[in-house]
Amino acid sequence: MNKISEIIDELSQDELELFEREMKEGYLQKYIDRKKEFFKIKDKICPVCGNTVGEDCLVLVFGDISLRKKAHFCGADCLEYFLDNFIKTKKRKQKLKN
Numbered sequence: 001m002n003k004i005s006e007i008i009d010e011l012s013q014d015e016l017e018l019f020e021r022e023m024k025e026g027y028l029q030k031y032i033d034r035k036k037e038f039f040k041i042k043d044k045i046c047p048v049c050g051n052t053v054g055e056d057c058l059v060l061v062f063g064d065i066s067l068r069k070k071a072h073f074c075g076a077d078c079l080e081y082f083l084d085n086f087i088k089t090k091k092r093k094q095k096l097k098n
């Protein structure tokens, strides 16, 4: 709480009133939720290019229900590449079964 009380100490009267209003109206919770979402994904690596993904990453949930997997992609190109391969592999496996 130290850092936050320091920030509040620095605020002018107008800023403090705005902060209070945002807190009461639930905007603050939205910022907190967004930040928490970001912490959840911040160390994720794109499985296609190996880059660390950003806040605007694309998330794909796939696999059997018993073994759900989640992949984070840095952009649409990587997601497309991944899906393309995923579908091809799936089709190949189906062919082998028949």
Ligand SMILES: [Zn+2]
Pocket: 046, 047, 048, 049, 050, 051, 073, 074, 075, 078
């Ligand atoms: Zn990527």
